[in-house]
Amino acid sequence: MIISVIGLGLLGGSLALGIKAKRAGIQIIGVDNNAVNAEKALSLGIADKILPLGEAVKAADLVVLAIPVNAIAALVAPVLDLIPPHATLLDLGSTKEQICKEADKHPNRAQFVATHPIAGTEYSGPEAAFAALLEHKTMIICDREKSSATSLRVVEEICHLLDMPLRYMDAISHDLHLAYVSHLSHISSFALGITVLDKERDEKNIFDMAGSGFSSTVRLAKSSPQMWGPIFTQNKKNVSEALGSYIKQLQAFKDIIDAEDEEQSKQLMLKANDIRRILG
Amino acid sequence: MIISVIGLGLLGGSLALGIKAKRAGIQIIGVDNNAVNAEKALSLGIADKILPLGEAVKAADLVVLAIPVNAIAALVAPVLDLIPPHATLLDLGSTKEQICKEADKHPNRAQFVATHPIAGTEYSGPEAAFAALLEHKTMIICDREKSSATSLRVVEEICHLLDMPLRYMDAISHDLHLAYVSHLSHISSFALGITVLDKERDEKNIFDMAGSGFSSTVRLAKSSPQMWGPIFTQNKKNVSEALGSYIKQLQAFKDIIDAEDEEQSKQLMLKANDIRRILG
Numbered sequence: 001m002i003i004s005v006i007g008l009g010l011l012g013g014s015l016a017l018g019i020k021a022k023r024a025g026i027q028i029i030g031v032d033n034n035a036v037n038a039e040k041a042l043s044l045g046i047a048d049k050i051l052p053l054g055e056a057v058k059a060a061d062l063v064v065l066a067i068p069v070n071a072i073a074a075l076v077a078p079v080l081d082l083i084p085p086h087a088t089l090l091d092l093g094s095t096k097e098q099i100c101k102e103a104d105k106h107p108n109r110a111q112f113v114a115t116h117p118i119a120g121t122e123y124s125g126p127e128a129a130f131a132a133l134l135e136h137k138t139m140i141i142c143d144r145e146k147s148s149a150t151s152l153r154v155v156e157e158i159c160h161l162l163d164m165p166l167r168y169m170d171a172i173s174h175d176l177h178l179a180y181v182s183h184l185s186h187i188s189s190f191a192l193g194i195t196v197l198d199k200e201r202d203e204k205n206i207f208d209m210a211g212s213g214f215s216s217t218v219r220l221a222k223s224s225p226q227m228w229g230p231i232f233t234q235n236k237k238n239v240s241e242a243l244g245s246y247i248k249q250l251q252a253f254k255d256i257i258d259a260e261d262e263e264q265s266k267q268l269m270l271k272a273n274d275i276r277r278i279l280g
Numbered sequence: 281m282i283i284s285v286i287g288l289g290l291l292g293g294s295l296a297l298g299i300k301a302k303r304a305g306i307q308i309i310g311v312d313n314n315a316v317n318a319e320k321a322l323s324l325g326i327a328d329k330i331l332p333l334g335e336a337v338k339a340a341d342l343v344v345l346a347i348p349v350n351a352i353a354a355l356v357a358p359v360l361d362l363i364p365p366h367a368t369l370l371d372l373g374s375t376k377e378q379i380c381k382e383a384d385k386h387p388n389r390a391q392f393v394a395t396h397p398i399a400g401t402e403y404s405g406p407e408a409a410f411a412a413l414l415e416h417k418t419m420i421i422c423d424r425e426k427s428s429a430t431s432l433r434v435v436e437e438i439c440h441l442l443d444m445p446l447r448y449m450d451a452i453s454h455d456l457h458l459a460y461v462s463h464l465s466h467i468s469s470f471a472l473g474i475t476v477l478d479k480e481r482d483e484k485n486i487f488d489m490a491g492s493g494f495s496s497t498v499r500l501a502k503s504s505p506q507m508w509g510p511i512f513t514q515n516k517k518n519v520s521e522a523l524g525s526y527i528k529q530l531q532a533f534k535d536i537i538d539a540e541d542e543e544q545s546k547q548l549m550l551k552a553n554d555i556r557r558i559l560g
Contacts, residue, residue, distance in 0.1 A: 118488075118489060118490070118491040119491065120491065120492075120493065121492075122493075137491070138488050138489065140489065165488075167488050167489070177480065177485050177486075177489050178489065180475070180476045180479050180480060180486075181476060181480070181485075181486055181489050181490040181491075181494045182489070182490070182491060182493060182494060184472065184475070184476070185472065185493050185494045185496075185497040185498070186493065187530065187533055188468055188472055188497055188530070189493075189497055189552070190533065190548065190549050190552040191526060191529040191530045191533055191552070192464065192465065192468055192526065193551075193552035193553075193554070193555040194529050194548065194551050194552050195460070195464070195522065195525045195526045195529050196460045196461060196464070196555075197551070197552075197554055197555060197558075198525065199460050199522070199525065200457070200460060200461070203557070203558050205457050205461075206457075206460075206461055206558050207558055208398075208418050208445075208447050209398060209418065209420065209447070209457050209458065209461050209462070210398070210461040210462070210558075210559075211398040211399065211400065211417070211461075211462060212400075212401075213400065213402075213462060213465050213466065213499075213500050214461045214462060214465045215559055216465075216496050216497070216499050216500065217465040217468055217469055217496070217497050217499075217500060218465070218555055218559065219493075219496050219497075219559070220493050220496065220497060221552040221553065221555045222553060222555060222556050222559070223549070223553075224549075225545075225546040225549035225550050225553065226546070228545075228549060229542045229545050229546045229549065230542065232537045232542075232545055233537070233540050233542050233545075236537055236538065236540060239537055240534055240537055240538050242475065242479070243530060243533065243534045243537070244534065245475045245478065245479065246471060246472065246475045246530065247527055247530050247531060247534065249471040249472075249474050249475050250467065250468070250471045250523060250526065250527050250530070251527060253467055253470065253471055253523065254520055254523045254524065254527065257512045257513070257516055257519055257520055257523070258516065258520050260513050260516060262509045262510065262512075262513050265505075265508075265509050265512055265513075266505040266506070266509045267505075268470065268474065269470050269503070269505035269508060269509065270505050271473075271474050271477070272469070272470040272471070272473035272474050272477075272501040273473075273501065273502060273503075273505065274473070274477055275473040275476075275477060275498055275501045275502060276502050277483070278477075278483055278486050278487050278490075279490075279495055279498065279499070279502070
């Protein structure tokens, strides 16, 4: 089986390494418009060879788009133009509505499977990739009814190989939920990082006095702007709604603290404590 | 050496367990106005016996206040009234200005050492305590010049025993910095928890689709309202300022996303990425 992975960063690299670790006889063709990353992916064993996009797509049984979501949206149609009739196209983007819209217009739509693995770290690039990243992580497959049985089976088998539990939903619901349980967390972290950096110019103070709580809430502020910029744009409506609600909650908290209304503040925190039921 | 620990929760319990694990011949007298917690602390080996506050203070070489900061502020003076002349009083509160103000009025001020260990988890109560919690965590000692050499030495020796690096600063600076690197993180998490819980009434959706990023940013939403309510009240001025700046940053992010100004959004994220220099 020949898998062409377009984008040899954290997710594309980890998928390639994960599949190679579990199954023999897989050839990975890598595509990356960053020559340094392509070279690194070769030397790290992520890709067996590097080809230009068109050649890689034409040679593949499975094509994986693991690039920023704006680039995925732009490439879905051209790749579906070039892909062999028996092959499957898979994308790993964190937004799904706009990408699916692009695919829906294409006569080869059934060869496409829209997925989002709930996996990642705050690091990026081929050096950040590792074989176990996707293992046991939920894979969301969107608009399954628009994919052919064959293409769906190819993707489901890979998920099975990597022990990824499957979850099915439509692209529009996906983007709404992800705005709340993922995209909002990233913005809350980015904004927290900026707020604290703006105030604390004396780094020693931050470093010494920040405990694990701060590290935990600000960790995602290390995430890649190249990846996240397009996600926020594509999911603008939902992200903006989530962010608006979050700002309202914070303002309510601020008003209560300003008023020294400790009873109300405890009530808010008790409500937040309910997250224990979900996170354990 | 007899140490009376007032408040047998996460911090008080962990301090007692940590000291007992490192040094023989320590007797821990526990005080807790929650009888169930007192009983648990006995059975977990945190305390060797339980006494009422007054008796425990009078019998001690070292008294530790490990209770919510409003209770610390209320008890500093009464405990300094009762404490034996050779003994030391230590508090572990997350705010320092108001607690130090209470101590400063007392003739036995020199027996008091104001500290804040940069350690904790989102859990609370004696069952959450463990001997290693404080190890290698920074201990901030405030207004050291107001403590006697003897009392300061007692506290520094315990920190040394637990491998806690020491940091000295005045109580007012402490509260300002902690608003940014700790208190703000907690509010950002509480508010995030409420925002997502309000939207996602179907818990299965959250649980399946939330990745490690969400867990990481929302972890502190599990924290104890009883502990955090008084911290926000005592540090109102600084927390409100930090929260105001944070809301402004989030609003700026929202405006940029609404305008689909991806270049600006990437600039903001790049600025936030600078947190890598500090967190590694």
